[in-house]
Amino acid sequence: MQLVGDDVLATQTGKYAGATMISGFVLNVISQWQLPNGASALAQGSLSAVQNGGGQLTSSVSTFASVSGGSHGHPGDSGANPNAQARGGQSVGVNGVSQITQVAGDRNSGTNSALIDFNNSALTLTGPANAPSASASNSTGSVKAxxxxxxxxxxxxxxxxxxxxxxxxxxxxGQIAQLLQIAGNNQQVANALQLHLQTQQMSASMLRQLGVLQALQNRR
Structure with a gap:
């Protein structure tokens, strides 16, 4: 690691989003699991917050969970392997974003994805409004969301x-953690997170200030 002095930092150029530029956000999270016997589990939710013209923050949240399908035959229909083990990921702690996938089996598909961008027209996921939580389970409790x-x-x-x-x-x-643990065969699993930051239009005075600043920098 090498220390960087103020003289070096003073000459760096680029663009960044200051805190005053962020006027709101939309957070979407979704996890889904498809088993080979046709059973599926889904949990999804959205949290949105926006600052109005008066500087007040309003927020809304929606959630949805479901468990459906599946045959009622022997346990092997689920593709689970009781002799396989995928463990240890819960003990990992990272300041920032961590994505862990542990697989013990064949013909599985598992993905962790996280997206952070600027999008003033982001859509929220479907779900009952102002519902901060949701849960679902099959009749035996073997599949839960x-x-x-x-x-x-x-x-x-x-x-x-x-x-x-x-x-x-x-x-x-300051932690965002995504974890997949698959112990079986023919499983299709996905975790997805999307954080859409919203920006507000710069005022005329702010544009003038930036123009003056750029003019002064060009005279150096």
Whole structure:
């Protein structure tokens, strides 16, 4: 690691988004699991916040969870392998974004994806408005889906006979964690997170200030 002095930093150029430029955001999270017997689990939710002209912040949240399908035959229909193990990912702690995929089996598909961009026209996911949590389960409790938005952050979890999928956002320690653990065959699993930042139009006075600043920089 090499220290960088003020003289070097003073000559650096580029663009960045200052805190005053961000007027709102839309956060979408979704986790889904498809088992080979036709059973599926889904948990998704959206949190949006926007600053109005008076500087007041308004927010809304929606969540949805479902478990459906699946044959009622022997346990092997789920593709789970009781002799396979995928574990240890829960103990990993990272300040920032972590994406962990652990697989023990064949012909599986698992993806973790996270996107952060600037988008003033982002859409929220479908779900009941002002519902901070949702959960679902099959009749035996072997397949579960749940999601919750709370003061401690966001938690998404899918549990199946062939493993689990989780997403956790913990603002208190700056962590975003995506975890897939698959112990079986022919499983299709995905975690996805999208954070769309919204910006407000610059005022005339701000544009004038930037113009003066650029003119002064060009005279150096």
């Amino acid at each position: 749940g999601i919750s938005f709370g003061s401690n952050g966001v938690n998404v979890a899918l549990q199946t006979p062939a493993g689990l999928a989780t997403q956790t956002i913990a603002p208190s320690n």
